[in-house]
Amino acid sequence: MTARIQSESPRADKETRKVLSSGGVIVDERGRVLLLRRADEGIWCFPKGHVEPGETPQAAAAREIREECGLLCMIGRKVSEIRYAYYWRPDDVNYDKRVVYFLARPESSDIRLEDRFDAWRWVSPSRALRMLFHRNDKDVLRKAAKAAGLTATRKT
Numbered sequence: 001m002t003a004r005i006q007s008e009s010p011r012a013d014k015e016t017r018k019v020l021s022s023g024g025v026i027v028d029e030r031g032r033v034l035l036l037r038r039a040d041e042g043i044w045c046f047p048k049g050h051v052e053p054g055e056t057p058q059a060a061a062a063r064e065i066r067e068e069c070g071l072l073c074m075i076g077r078k079v080s081e082i083r084y085a086y087y088w089r090p091d092d093v094n095y096d097k098r099v100v101y102f103l104a105r106p107e108s109s110d111i112r113l114e115d116r117f118d119a120w121r122w123v124s125p126s127r128a129l130r131m132l133f134h135r136n137d138k139d140v141l142r143k144a145a146k147a148a149g150l151t152a153t154r155k156t
């Protein structure tokens with residue numbers, strides 16, 4: 001499937017909103033990683049979402065994972081923090097977004113996707129590296145794999 005990325009480069013003439021999000025690199029007992037595919041853009045990513053006022057990033061990661069794919073997860077150590085900025089035409093603003101990622105261990109097995117996703121896959125870290133679209137998400141995966149004691153190298 002081809003990517004249909006809807007974010008654009010930040011625009012100097014538009015307001016910028018700072019956002020903090022939090023998410024999880026979910027690793028199962030077989031060392032596989034869970035990726036979700038966004039229905040709007042057709043790209044693979046990790047579950048994540050906004051940290052609400054008064055909420056810890058860990059609690060937000062657990063809640064967002066539950067909402068987006070139905071899994072109950074134990075949130076582990078922080079693996080990475082990324083930052084990206086984009087202009088979002090539907091809101092006519094720039095977003096300056098930070099996303100904190102944690103290792104997460106599933107404590108349930110039934111996956112139920114939110115409407116904004118149209119597919120899910122448990123994959124090896126090497127495969128996840130090829131499937132993820134955004135370069136900084138690939139960096140998150142590499143760090144998470146290392147923290148979880150897995151390898152995430154391209155197989156030739």
Ligand code: ATP
Nearest residue numbers: 005006007021041048049050084086097134136137
């Ligand atoms: P959320 O509620 O999880 O913040 P969202 O869809 O509102 O979800 P993003 O997931 O940040 O926000 O997506 C907004 C835009 O940013 C999309 O075009 C997406 O492809 C892009 N995007 C998502 N992750 C990254 C990333 N790691 N680096 C750069 N751009 C990204």
